Amino acid sequence: MDIITIRNTTYLLNPNYAAHFQAEHFEPAWWQAQNAVVGQSHGRGITWFVQLGQQQGVLRHYYRGGWLGKLLHDRYWFTGWQRSRAADEFRLLQTMQAQGLPVPTPWAARIQRYGWFYRADLLLQRIPDAHDVVSLLRTRPLSRDEWHTLGQTLQHLHRANIDHADLNSHNLLLDKAGKAWVIDFDKGKQRPAGGAWQVANMQRLQRSFRKELHLNPTLHWQESDWQLLLEGYGSTCSKA
Template structure:
């Protein structure tokens, strides 16, 4: 994976050069037909070409895109939640490119991906500056056929074996030092083979071992309560201890 930066007018794009160059076989994202530009991070670009194939639940309104013949991407805009969203839903304070949420998430995701950990392959992110503020969006490869753990729990399709694998996965990330500040049942996906993945690394970071690991698990447990699945935490913790 080769991360490269591109500056275009007021837009800064940090991208995986390999992913975008390979795309020339289908949509030719690096060609004059589909140039690498800020437009790739706007819903209108993909909708006008009939390439939006779905939408994920959640406040960010992530879109699923048919980026290649056999590969889909996820376009996720960075959006605020809570009371601060009433003031500004999409704008963040500009403190430099490397301190933007998008650049931090892409670099972190790429580092974990390179270690073989189950995170989606990052494709690119875009930061558009507006003086003292900025907006951002992220493109990642969609995990084929994946469903959120929350959905599986609600449907009664998460058995003990799966939950044990979820716990083992979380432990792997903790051993790598990942503090996932929003570990919840929606940010854990399960692919067609029943293997769990971790998504949405916004505001996450790498740290030395500490009490944050238990805080991650406690946050996950609170999210399970919302799906009437608090009992699932027993198997998750069992898998967490085994590895």
């Protein structure tokens, strides 16, 4: 990881991306001016999909949730860039990639200090030809093999002691080759072995599928699909 500090801003760079680095890469308006925005998604804020050479990237700004989000929006208490949300996620992604886990490649992170607070952004490589599970379930049911693949992938994460802080159906992807990926590791951690957090992860994911079905009764998901995922996971997780 390369580190560049310019006044009150620190950039973390993947060495494979460093030759392409420009500070403007963290500004959506710059990508728009280059006609390089290829899509966007909406959550707490806008996530931008951008074209960089032959690859696509994902530009994400960090926003707070809950009641603090209403008060502070995108500001976090500054205790050093090393302990920022962006730096934590950047390092965790690098650790997982070194272990061969199917997660996005981090390109760069930006941490901007404003007095007692900071704001942060993360730039990732977009996973080619991949769609989140919910978008797939809106159009078709998943096969038994696809559910098993998703379960096996989650088991691999848990065997590596990776705790995904927001494991939900939108953070699971399948690419056109049928490979499963996991995204969005903000507040994720690599924990010591053991503990109840694996079960909590899986129960959170099950609630997410149930919520999506409640929001869209035509979704191609049913409780038996969850059992297929658990077969792939090989888990004794209790039912939620």
